[in-house]
Amino acid sequence: MDLLTLAAAAAKLVFDPYVLVVMVGAAAFGLFVGAIPGLTATMATALLVPITFFMPPVPAVAAIVTATAMAIFSGDIPGALLRIPGTPASAAYTDEAYQMTLKGQSEQALGAGLVFSAIGGLFGTAVLIAAAPALAEIALKFSSFEYFWLVILGLSAAVFIGSNSVLKAIIALLIGLLVGCVGLDNPGGYPRFTFGNTELMGGISMIPMMVGMFAISEILRFVVNTDPPARVLVQRLGNVFAGMWALTKKYPTQILRGSVLGTAVGIMPGAGADMASWMSYALSKKLSKEPEKFGTGHVEGIVESGAANNSALGGAWIPALVFGIPGDSITAIAIGVLYLKGLNPGPTLFLNSPENVYAIFLVFIVANIIMVPLGWLAIRLSTNILRVPGNILMPIILLFCAVGAFAINNTVFGVTITLAFGLLAYVMEENGFPVAPAILGVVLGTMLEENFVTSMIKANGNPLVFFERPISASLGVLTIIILFWPLATWLVRRLRARPVY
C-alpha cells in the first residue's frame, strides 16, 4: 500500500464518530485526572484500561494516547495555582509557575504550558511518524539474538536512568521479571509458581496488576497523608493565549531544544515525560541568557520543559511500536493493551496492519490539536476542578478499580491481584524501590525469556554466537558497556582515591 492509501485508510479509522467521541471523552477524563494532585497520568492510563478492554483496537489506543497527552499538560494547572504538581511531569517547573501566579501572571504560565505542550507533542509525533516505519524495516531482519540484546539494553537503561539507587532499581526489575514467570506461558509449558491455583495458570493478569500498582498505591498514599489540604489562590484568569506568539518568537531555540531533548529522552526505555521535563528545565537554565531569573517566575523554563514533557510521549511510542519495548510506564500499559487487542507490537505490525499504525499516528496529531481548545476550557474551569474534594473522589476511584479489575476476567481474583500489587507498590515506593522497572520487567519478561531460550538453544552451549551477527554484536557490546559502566567508574574512583606512596 502506498502512503496515500494508507493515510486514507487511517483517516477512515480515526474520523469515525465513535472514535471521536471516545477521544473527546478520554480528553476530558485526562484533563480532569491530570489536574487533580495525587492522580497521575500513569494512573489515568491504568484507570482507562478496564474500559478500553471492551473497545475495538483503534478507539482503545486513541483513548489512551489522548488521555495521557491531556493529563501531562493539565498537571501544570495545580502546579501553577496550588504549587502542587498534578503529575510528576510538571514537578520540574511547579515553583516557577507558582511564582508567576504570585506575580499575577498565572494565565501566561498556564498558556505557555498549554501552547508549547501542544507544539512539543506535535514535534514528538512527527519524529514518531518519520522514525518508526524506517526502524521497523531494520527490525524485520532481527533474530532472537538481536531481540535478546535489545530487551536487555532496554531494561538496563530503565534501571540506570532516573533511579536514585541503581541496586534497588535492579531488584525491582528482577521482582518484575519473576512476576512475569508465573503461569504456563514458558518454554516447557510447565505451571510455574502457581501454588496449585488454577487462576494463576494464565499468569498474573496485567491490567489488575497495573491498576493496583498505579491506582491503589496512590489511594493509600492519599488516605495516610497528614499534610493539611492546599488552598487555591482564587483569582480571575485572563486570556491564556495572549502573548503566546511573542513568546514563540522570543524562544524558538528553547522550544526546539525542549522538543528534541524530550523526544530523545522519551525514546530511551525507562525514562518518560517526568525525566524529560527535569532534564529540559535544567538545560534551559544552564543555557539561558538570564539564568538568574529562573525560580523567580520566569517563563523561559516553562516554555522549554513544557514542550519537552509532551514530546516525550510521542518518543516513547517509537520503541514500543517497533520493538514492543516500552519507553516508560505509560507505554508499558499501552503495550499491554495492544497485545490484548491482537495488535502485537513489533515490526510485523507495520507489515500486517499498517493502517492501524497510521491510525495511531493520526490519533497523536488529532490529540495534540484538540488539546488546545479543551485545555483552554480546563484552565477556565480549573478553580472548580481543584475544589473537587479528594475525600469523595478517592473512595469512588477505589470502587472503580475494584470493578475494573473484576471486569477483565469476571472473577474477584482480579481484585485480589489489584490489592496485593497495590500494597506491594506502596511498600516499594516507601522504601525507595522504583515501580517503573518492575512494570517493565513484567511486560518484557516473557519476551526476554523467549528470546533467551531460543538463542540458548540455537547457540548450543557456545555463548559467542550471541555476538556473531553484526547488529547483535554491537547491541551486545553496548549493553555490556552500559551494565559495567557504574562498576568501572567505581573502580577508577577507588584506585584514584588510594594514597600514592
Next chain:
Amino acid sequence: MRIHDALSGLLLALLAVAILVTVSQYPPIPGQNVGPSAFPGLVAMLLLGCSLLLIWRGLRGERMPLVVMGAWTRSTPHLINFLLVIASLLFYIFCSTFLGFIITGVLILAVLFYALGVRQVLVLPIAIIATLVIHTVFYKFLRVPLPWGLLQGLHW
C-alpha cells in the same frame, strides 16, 4: 513504613532461595539444556546476589531501627483509613458475589466517605449515586456481568 535495607535484603534473599529451591524441582525438557527452570533460576540467582549486596550496604550505612513506621501510624484516624482501604477491597473480594455489586458498592463508599470526613448528610446520597453510575457504565454499556446477589429479584 521504612524497612532497614539489611532487613529487606534478608527477606529478598530468602525469597530468592525459595525460588531457587522451587525451580530446581521443575522437569527439564528432554534433549534440551534449557527448560522452564533456566530463566527464573537465573533471575533468582541475580536477585540473591543483589539482596546480599543490599544487606552489606545496609549494615555499613546509617544506623536506624529495623522498621520505622510513618508519622501516620501514630495518628489513629489515618491508621484506620489505611486499614479501611484494604478492608474494603477484601470485603469486595469475599462478599460481592453474595451481596451483589450494588449493596457492596454502597457499603464500601459510605464507610470510606464517613471515615474520610465527608459531610454526613452527603454520605449516603453520594454513595448510592456513585455506585449506580459505575454499575450502569460497566453493566449496561460494557456488559460486565456484575453480580446482583441479594437484589437478584430486582435486576434491571
